[in-house]
Amino acid sequence: MNASPAQGVRLEVRGLTKSYNGRPVLRDLSFTVERGELFVIMGPSGSGKTVLLKHLIGLERPDAGEILLEGEPVGPPETLGRHRVAMVFQSGGLLNSLTVAENVGLYLSEHRLKPPAEIRRIVAEKLALLGLEGTEDRWPAELSGGMKKRVAIARALVVEPQLIFYDEPTSELDPLIAVTIGRELVRLNRQLGVTSVVVTHDRDLAFGIAHRIAVLHAGRFLALGTPAEVRAHADPVVRQFLHADFAFEPHPTPEPVSRLP
Amino acid sequence: MFHDIGEVLLLLGRTLRALPQTARQGRKVLEQLFEIGNASLLMACLLSLFIGGVLALQTGPVLAERGLHHFIGQIVGLSMCRELAPVMMAVLIAGRIGSAMAAEIGSMQVYQEIDALRTLSINPVHYLVLPRLVAISLALPTLVVFSILVGWVGGALVAVTNYQISISLHGFVKSLGNGVEVMDVVNGLLKSLGFAVAIGAIACQQGLSTTGGPRGIGRSVTKAVVNSIVVILLLDYVFTRLLMHLD
Numbered sequence: 459m460n461a462s463p464a465q466g467v468r469l470e471v472r473g474l475t476k477s478y479n480g481r482p483v484l485r486d487l488s489f490t491v492e493r494g495e496l497f498v499i500m501g502p503s504g505s506g507k508t509v510l511l512k513h514l515i516g517l518e519r520p521d522a523g524e525i526l527l528e529g530e531p532v533g534p535p536e537t538l539g540r541h542r543v544a545m546v547f548q549s550g551g552l553l554n555s556l557t558v559a560e561n562v563g564l565y566l567s568e569h570r571l572k573p574p575a576e577i578r579r580i581v582a583e584k585l586a587l588l589g590l591e592g593t594e595d596r597w598p599a600e601l602s603g604g605m606k607k608r609v610a611i612a613r614a615l616v617v618e619p620q621l622i623f624y625d626e627p628t629s630e631l632d633p634l635i636a637v638t639i640g641r642e643l644v645r646l647n648r649q650l651g652v653t654s655v656v657v658t659h660d661r662d663l664a665f666g667i668a669h670r671i672a673v674l675h676a677g678r679f680l681a682l683g684t685p686a687e688v689r690a691h692a693d694p695v696v697r698q699f700l701h702a703d704f705a706f707e708p709h710p711t712p713e714p715v716s717r718l719p
Numbered sequence: 720m721f722h723d724i725g726e727v728l729l730l731l732g733r734t735l736r737a738l739p740q741t742a743r744q745g746r747k748v749l750e751q752l753f754e755i756g757n758a759s760l761l762m763a764c765l766l767s768l769f770i771g772g773v774l775a776l777q778t779g780p781v782l783a784e785r786g787l788h789h790f791i792g793q794i795v796g797l798s799m800c801r802e803l804a805p806v807m808m809a810v811l812i813a814g815r816i817g818s819a820m821a822a823e824i825g826s827m828q829v830y831q832e833i834d835a836l837r838t839l840s841i842n843p844v845h846y847l848v849l850p851r852l853v854a855i856s857l858a859l860p861t862l863v864v865f866s867i868l869v870g871w872v873g874g875a876l877v878a879v880t881n882y883q884i885s886i887s888l889h890g891f892v893k894s895l896g897n898g899v900e901v902m903d904v905v906n907g908l909l910k911s912l913g914f915a916v917a918i919g920a921i922a923c924q925q926g927l928s929t930t931g932g933p934r935g936i937g938r939s940v941t942k943a944v945v946n947s948i949v950v951i952l953l954l955d956y957v958f959t960r961l962l963m964h965l966d
Contacts, residue, residue, distance in 0.1 A: 512834075517834055517838075543838070544839075547835055548831070549831050551830070551834060552832070553827070553836075554832070555823075564841070565840070568841050568846065569840070569841075610835075613839075
């Protein structure tokens with residue numbers, strides 16, 4: 459695989475608008491993700507993040523606006539195929555009826571791009587890249603949440619992508635595995651030069667890995683910039699989202715338990 | 720309802736257009752054939768044995784009373800191959816296989832497996848629907864052949880052993896041979912092919928349009944089975960009229 463930083467593609471979104479049953483979910487969104495950039499879209503649940511991602515990958519059609527990959531519209535499947543776009547789903551999206559190796563090699567085997575021996579070699583290589591050696595014959599149901607996510611990333615890498623979308627890559631993971639996954643995203647972005655778009659509500663992940671962050675709320679970007687710019691943003695909703703924590707009013711100190719005589 | 724009918728027809732059209740891809744999906748077709756056969760053959764034989772038997776038991780004594788017991792083979796033979804085997808096997812397959820197809824594809828839809836296929840540029844119609852539709856279209860007529868033969872055996876057993884009917888095995892077979900022609904069996908097989916396509920298309924369409932988590936999967940399975948049975952009975956009338964007209 460070519461590790462040149464020029465491998466990524468440029469993604470441009472212009473005036474993207476979508477409503478469901480008359481309820482607007484995306485409102486006139488416009489932004490650009492540069493080649494090789496790690497762009498994070500964050501926002502609270504129900505802000506439209508996953509809907510936006512589905513439009514970017516071509517699974518949904520917008521009511522208005524356009525999405526361009528290197529200047530070509532995303533709609534036709536050939537555009538996604540030509541620019542080798544991959545996606546890592548929130549649940550992993552692994553096919554439960556296939557083993558780990560069959561899942562990872564699915565793109566190559568279904569499109570008959572390589573002979574079986576070559577597919578086995580590529581699958582082993584991608585699994586090793588993500589620290590999953592020896593899991594080839596296991597079933598998705600036997601894997602932990604973190605392993606499923608890493609298998610899903612391995613499956614995405616087999617496409618040799620120029621653009622990867624990650625949907626909530628650290629959800630349902632404990633903090634240690636979440637950090638491991640975050641490091642993997644950065645390493646793959648640096649090593650392979652892939653343009654990466656990460657959708658998450660994990661603030662630590664966003665500020666830890668992003669080149670730029672967009673904060674989505676009620677279908678609109680309230681803030682878009684470098685992590686430092688977003689952190690310093692004055693919008694009260696952005697500040698509330700970024701600074702919400704578990705600091706409750708302290709309880710009165712309990713009475714000391716009287717000692718036994 | 721009209722929305723569902725439209726979607727089933729669209730899916731059927733897409734699957735028919737994908738038929739030239741069948742050879743590429745050969746392994747999946749074989750897997751599906753094995754699953755259908757494995758899940759249904761024993762039950763199909765058991766069901767057919769008793770249907771043939773009950774048919775002989777219900778009609779035999781009445782015929783015998785009127786001295787027409789030599790028609791029993793003909794009645795069992797024709798009923799099994801023209802009507803009972805195709806319809807009963809189709810209902811059985813709708814319940815056992817149609818429900819499993821809708822549940823499997825429905826859960827793949829809910830758990831984003833089908834979205835994952837699309838992002839890998841794999842067409843879900845080629846990957847999921849085509850092998851299932853081809854397999855069920857091969858399996859149901861095959862099951863109907865088994866059902867007809869076993870139904871005849873069931874009818875013969877009852878006709879020979881029941882004292883009210885009192886016909887010899889030779890007499891039963893002769894009556895059956897005189898009354899049943901190859902075209903009667905072919906009629907039954909053509910009907911069952913139509914039923915198979917309907918069951919496969921309805922089950923896959925319901926699976927693909929599943930929304931809303933585990934409850935949605937349950938809803939899709941129920942709709943797949945109920946719609947299939949209704950369509951089987953409607954198509955049965957249409958096919959019967961059509962085949963009678965052609966006869």
